[in-house]
């Protein structure tokens with residue numbers, strides 16, 4: 001088997017060993033066995049945030065395929081097994097009249113990966129609603145439950161993602177949702193406008209879900225086997241967070257107003273897609289092999305069919321260097337890189 005068959009960008013060589021874990025016991029046992037054998041371990045969800053080397057992974061890959069969604073014991077609490085399909089979870093909560101996840105519709109992958117990079121879109125992130133992340137600790141070999149304030153959530157990050165040793169395996173995630181059919185007040189101007197309302201307004205979660213999926217489809221951000229622009233890891237770079245001096249340098253280089261969002265503490269977040277385009281890398285840009293920028297979204301690097309991981313990384317390096325040369329900003333990758341580096 002090749003890991004290319006398990007990643008949304010359809011890249012990655014073979015794994016030495018591949019285990020599919022359908023119960024929590026299978027999952028912890030497979031992890032324990034790899035650890036006690038001193039074997040490198042890669043925990044695989046839906047493979048939608050992974051860039052794996054062409055030479056593959058010389059160790060054990062454990063695919064998380066656990067199932068189960070449970071409501072209670074308090075109103076609005078929903079506990080989801082790590083292996084549940086994320087979008088099915090969102091669809092289920094919206095259909096059940098629970099709000100809090102509706103803006104996260106259409107995101108690929110499994111529920112257990114959502115706390116890893118604090119999945120977010122259209123003004124919501126899972127940090128807003130997660131109350132607990134139940135994990136298996138590879139060091140103590142015990143269950144360790146992280147309440148929200150121990151998860152160290154930040155923009156596209158958490159304690160789990162920052163930990164290079166990948167100490168904690170997520171077994172299940174508990175969300176506190178509102179028992180109401182109206183979505184949370186809309187924070188994202190593009191989404192509010194698509195719904196014909198103003199930011200801060202509330203509309204039905206079902207409508208928000210449909211609008212988000214429609215917006216995402218137009219950007220190639222919903223996996224569709226018929227659309228090659230969706231063979232990606234989603235956004236390849238995170239939006240850089242800049243201080244006043246870095247922003248002034250970007251403004252001086254751009255010579256036009258720079259779009260920005262408040263990131264607190266006097267910092268601003270600048271859209272990476274804007275910087276990439278202004279640095280000369282437009283939609284469809286390619287180095288001539290099968291890797292290119294999506295024709296729908298500047299932030300997505302896609303495998304048009306014949307790409308290699310090395311080709312994708314070469315493209316990413318060219319973009320990173322070009323943006324740095326023009327604006328002095330170093331873009332950092334959003335996906336988890338396995339056996340490759342930027």
Ligand SMILES: Cc1cc2nc3c(=O)[nH]c(=O)nc-3n(C[C@H](O)[C@H](O)[C@H](O)COP(=O)(O)OP(=O)(O)OC[C@H]3O[C@@H](n4cnc5c(N)ncnc54)[C@H](O)[C@@H]3O)c2cc1C
Pocket residue numbers: 008042043044045046047048049050064082107108109110111112113114116117118119120121168169170171220221222223230232233234235336
């Ligand atoms: C088309 C597209 C659109 C996307 N849009 C968005 C978006 O809008 N917002 C956003 O935030 N992300 C987005 N993403 C990125 C991605 O979907 C999310 O990060 C998702 O949560 C990854 O889930 P996964 O199950 O595929 O994880 P994988 O890619 O399989 O794994 C990602 C990382 O999490 C680790 N991991 C996975 N499961 C576990 C577990 N149970 N315990 C411990 N570690 C684990 C893996 O080892 C790896 O380090 C998009 C991706 C694509 C392809």
